[in-house]
Amino acid sequence: MDVGRRIETALDVAVSHLEAPGAPPQLAEAIRYAVFPGGHRIRPRLCLAVALACGDDDPAASDAAAASIELLHCASLVHDDLPCFDDAATRRQKPSVHAAFGVPLAVLTGDALIVAAFETLARGAARRPERLAALVGLVARAAGSPAGIVAGQAWESESYVDLSAYQQAKTGALFAAATVAGAAAAGAAPLPWRLLGECLGEAYQVADDLRDVACRQEEIGKPAGRDATLGRPNAAALLGMGGALDRLKRLTREAIEVIPTCPGLETIRAEIEAQSRLFLPASLRPALV
Amino acid sequence: MDVGRRIETALDVAVSHLEAPGAPPQLAEAIRYAVFPGGHRIRPRLCLAVALACGDDDPAASDAAAASIELLHCASLVHDDLPCFDDAATRRQKPSVHAAFGVPLAVLTGDALIVAAFETLARGAARRPERLAALVGLVARAAGSPAGIVAGQAWESESYVDLSAYQQAKTGALFAAATVAGAAAAGAAPLPWRLLGECLGEAYQVADDLRDVACRQEEIGKPAGRDATLGRPNAAALLGMGGALDRLKRLTREAIEVIPTCPGLETIRAEIEAQSRLFLPASLRPALV
Numbered sequence: 001m002d003v004g005r006r007i008e009t010a011l012d013v014a015v016s017h018l019e020a021p022g023a024p025p026q027l028a029e030a031i032r033y034a035v036f037p038g039g040h041r042i043r044p045r046l047c048l049a050v051a052l053a054c055g056d057d058d059p060a061a062s063d064a065a066a067a068s069i070e071l072l073h074c075a076s077l078v079h080d081d082l083p084c085f086d087d088a089a090t091r092r093q094k095p096s097v098h099a100a101f102g103v104p105l106a107v108l109t110g111d112a113l114i115v116a117a118f119e120t121l122a123r124g125a126a127r128r129p130e131r132l133a134a135l136v137g138l139v140a141r142a143a144g145s146p147a148g149i150v151a152g153q154a155w156e157s158e159s160y161v162d163l164s165a166y167q168q169a170k171t172g173a174l175f176a177a178a179t180v181a182g183a184a185a186a187g188a189a190p191l192p193w194r195l196l197g198e199c200l201g202e203a204y205q206v207a208d209d210l211r212d213v214a215c216r217q218e219e220i221g222k223p224a225g226r227d228a229t230l231g232r233p234n235a236a237a238l239l240g241m242g243g244a245l246d247r248l249k250r251l252t253r254e255a256i257e258v259i260p261t262c263p264g265l266e267t268i269r270a271e272i273e274a275q276s277r278l279f280l281p282a283s284l285r286p287a288l289v
Numbered sequence: 290m291d292v293g294r295r296i297e298t299a300l301d302v303a304v305s306h307l308e309a310p311g312a313p314p315q316l317a318e319a320i321r322y323a324v325f326p327g328g329h330r331i332r333p334r335l336c337l338a339v340a341l342a343c344g345d346d347d348p349a350a351s352d353a354a355a356a357s358i359e360l361l362h363c364a365s366l367v368h369d370d371l372p373c374f375d376d377a378a379t380r381r382q383k384p385s386v387h388a389a390f391g392v393p394l395a396v397l398t399g400d401a402l403i404v405a406a407f408e409t410l411a412r413g414a415a416r417r418p419e420r421l422a423a424l425v426g427l428v429a430r431a432a433g434s435p436a437g438i439v440a441g442q443a444w445e446s447e448s449y450v451d452l453s454a455y456q457q458a459k460t461g462a463l464f465a466a467a468t469v470a471g472a473a474a475a476g477a478a479p480l481p482w483r484l485l486g487e488c489l490g491e492a493y494q495v496a497d498d499l500r501d502v503a504c505r506q507e508e509i510g511k512p513a514g515r516d517a518t519l520g521r522p523n524a525a526a527l528l529g530m531g532g533a534l535d536r537l538k539r540l541t542r543e544a545i546e547v548i549p550t551c552p553g554l555e556t557i558r559a560e561i562e563a564q565s566r567l568f569l570p571a572s573l574r575p576a577l578v
Contacts, residue, residue, distance in 0.1 A: 022454050023435030027443035031434070079400065084392040103373040107396065108443045111368065114400060115433030118407045122425040129418035136411040136425055144404030145320070146312030154316035154397045165311050 003052075007044045010063035011035055011070060014120045018112060030101040030109045031116075034074050039092055039221075040278045043178040044070040046200065049271045050182030050193055053264035057186060061131055064124020065185040068117040068139055069178050075113035076149045076174075078106055085153065086226065093221040114143065125185065134184040142177030149174055156232075163233055167205050168198075175201030192260040199258060200276065203251035207279035209235040210244050219281050245287050252276045292341075296333045299352035300324055300359060303409045307401060319390040319398045320405075323363050328381055328510075329567045332467040333359040335489065338560045339471030339482055342553035346475060350420055353413020354474040357406040357428055358467050364402035365438045365463075367395055374442065375515065382510040403432065414474065423473040431466030438463055445521075452522055456494050457487075464490030481549040488547060489565065492540035496568035498524040499533050508570050534576050541565045 001009070015035055019028040044066035051062035081088040081096040082103060089099050098106035118136060125132035145151040152170025155161050179197035180190035211220050212227050213236040227234040236244040255276065256269055277285060290298070304324050308317040333355035340351035370377040370385040371392060378388050387395035407425060414421035434440040441459025444450050465486035469479035500509050501516050502525040516523040525533040544565065545558055566574060 018434045020435045022451070024440055024443040024447050024454075026446055027434055027440060075400075079396060082396065084396060102446070104446050105443065107368060107371065107373060108439050108446075111364075111399065111403060112434045112439045112443075114403050115429050115437065115439060118425055119429035119433060122422060122429060126422055126426075129422045132422050132425070133411060133415055133418045136407055136421070137415075140404050140408035140411060144408060145307045145316055145401045146309045148404065150397050150400045150404060151313050151316060154313040154394065154401075157315055157391070157393050157397075158313050162311070165313075 003045055003048050004041070006048060006059070006063055007041050007066055007070065008036075008038075010044075010067035010120075010124075011038070014067050014071060014116055017119070017123075018116060026101065026105055027108055027112065030097055030105045031112055033100060034078050034097050034109050034113065035071070037092070038070070038074075041070060042204070042275060042278065043073055043174055045275055046175065046197070046272075047178040047182040047185075049268050049275070050179050050196075051186040053259075053262045053268040054183050054186035054188035055263055058125075058128055058131070061125040061128050061135075061185040062182065064120050065135055065139075065181040066178075067124070068120045068135075069142075069174060069181060071113045071117040071120060072139070072143050072149065073174055075110040075117070076153070078113070079110040080153060082106060085156070086230065088222055088226075090217070091222050117143070128187075131184055131187060134190065135181055138180050138184060138190060139177055142173040147173055167202070167233075171205040171208070172198050172201030175204060188262070195258045196255055196260075196272075199251055199255035200272070203248055203255060203276060204279050206235045206244055206248045206251065209237070210241065210248070210284060211281055213237060214241060214284060215281055219283060241287075248279070249288060292334055292337050293330070295337060295348070295352055296330050296355055296359065297327075299333075299356035299409075299413075300327070303356050303360060303405055306408070306412075307405060315390065315394055316397055316401065319386055319394045320401055322389060323367050323386050323398050323402065324360070326381070327359070327363075330359060331493070331564060331567065332362055332463055334564055335464065335486070335561075336467040336471040336474075338557050338564070339468045339485075340475045342548075342551045342557040343472050343475035343477035344552055347414075347417055347420070350414040350417050350424075350474040351471065353409050354424055354428075354470040355467075356413070357409045357424075358431075358463060358470060360402045360406040360409065361428070361432050361438065362463055364399045364406070365442070367402065368399040369442060371395060374445070375519065377511055377515075379506070380511050406432070417476075420473055420476060423479065424470055427469050427473060427479060428466055431462040436462055456491070456522075460494040460497070461487050461490030464493060477551070484547045485544055485549075485561075488540055488544035489561070492537055492544060492565060493568050495524045495533055495537045495540065498526070499530070499537070499573060500570055502526060503530065503573060504570055508572060530576075537568070538577060 047066040078097045121135050142148045147169050155166035176194050176197035179193040183193045184190040217224050336355040367386045410424050431437045436458050444455035465483050468482040468486035472482045473479040506513050
């Protein structure tokens with residue numbers, strides 16, 4: 001099965017468990033709506049790419065790791081879009097979850113997806129308890145506080161913002177989790193893979209800033225120009241378009257260079273190059289060459 | 290160390306990790322505010338009572354299980370109090386988290402506490418990976434959907450409510466998790482302990498209904514009469530005070546009877562009797578005799 005198919009299948013299995021008989025029907029519907037159809041699934045693709053590079057000797061564990069990362073990403077999108085944060089009416093070319101289902105179910109959808117991330121790990125790595133123990137710790141660190149995506153979002157409520165902590169937590173943490181969890185799921189040492197995830201997280205942040213400044217809403221599926229509206233820092237605004245593109249290119253090169261030695265080194269290099277091109281929407285990709 | 294002290298210490302350790310250098314300060318403050326000072330800590334007491342009855346051969350694992358259950362309970366209180374749900378201005382005799390810190394930080398406090406529950410398990414049971422695997426699955430089931438506290442809250446957004454599924458998920462699930470997680474943390478088979486948790490969860494629900502109908506806000510630390518205001522089912526309203534008290538007594542007796550055979554049977558029987566008296570506030574306890 002190709003990687004994209006593995007990810008969609010693993011997510012479908014995870015979401016199906018939340019639709020079992022007895023589930024509140026609207027919550028079940030909102031959860032599926034929040035997860036499907038997805039975006040580029042960049043984080044779970046990265047997770048599986050690392051697992052494959054490390055031998056992928058237990059695909060159920062790797063799939064669970066990849067799905068848990070994407071479920072947490074979806075949870076953060078649902079909560080970040082709430083009226084009390086970004087107040088975003090659209091996401092992935094359709095109404096955001098609270099716009100479609102109301103604020104109460106959007107709060108609960110995010111909550112359920114956070115829990116489902118850990119339940120998915122417990123189910124998929126049940127036959128490998130030592131790997132599961134590592135995975136729960138690595139994924140929790142990327143999700144919570146002091147340094148995960150919840151902490152990242154919380155920096156927006158602070159009057160003094162530590163910019164590097166903010167971006168590292170809000171974007172970098174889940175990319176780093178994708179790489180270390182991919183390694184842990186395949187029984188490899190996770191830590192050597194952290195730097196790759198951190199580089200790619202920073203690159204993604206720059207690309208996201210470029211999209212926010214340079215693209216129209218129709219292309220990126222969510223409102224454009226939000227950083228300026230909400231007074232958030234933006235690399236393209238700070239460095240100019242050319243400066244931000246240079247930075248993105250440099251970070252992508254760095255990412256390729258820091259990939260640890262592993263059985264599938266050539267394959268994962270090509271995969272990371274291909275994936276990082278997807279960070280930018282089609283209209284901006286020619287500028288990367 | 291006595292049980293109450295063990296619980297407060299385990300919770301303090303869990304919360305301290307969320308206050309590590311680099312944490313967003315207001316989020317860290319809100320998290321501590323949500324967890325301390327606590328209520329009767331009924332669920333973690335139950336969890337430790339079961340762990341002790343099963344031999345408690347790894348106190349770090351038992352403490353982590355107890356703390357994770359209480360962190361999830363605190364998370365659910367913070368989110369349930371939000372304006373989009375119960376809109377409760379007070380909780381545990383002080384302003385609710387959103388009243389004190391604003392809605393955005395209250396949403397994130399709940400999120401962070403959910404993640405912290407699993408991180409606490411991963412940390413406390415790291416040396417017992419097989420037990421950790423069981424614990425993550427059991428705790429996740431009680432927290433999420435289709436049958437955990439998130440699903441329980443989601444039933445309030447449905448036009449047709451399955452009353453038994455609602456109460457079982459909203460209250461029963463975490464009591465059942467407390468007993469099965471206590472057993473699993475001590476290396477015992479968890480399933481025989483589920484019925485005890487379910488009985489006590491149902492008893493607690495009846496007691497909570499009695500408090501809502503019969504007590505003043507000053508005694509219970511949160512607004513009274515909310516079920517009638519919000520149109521929610523209430524055992525004391527349905528059965529009358531006497532009927533609800535009879536039901537509570539019967540459920541408590543049943544709970545004592547279904548305790549599985551275990552090394553510490555006499556002690557846990559006494560403990561359950563003592564704890565279940567705490568379900569009711571002081572003014573209603575004489576009616577139990």
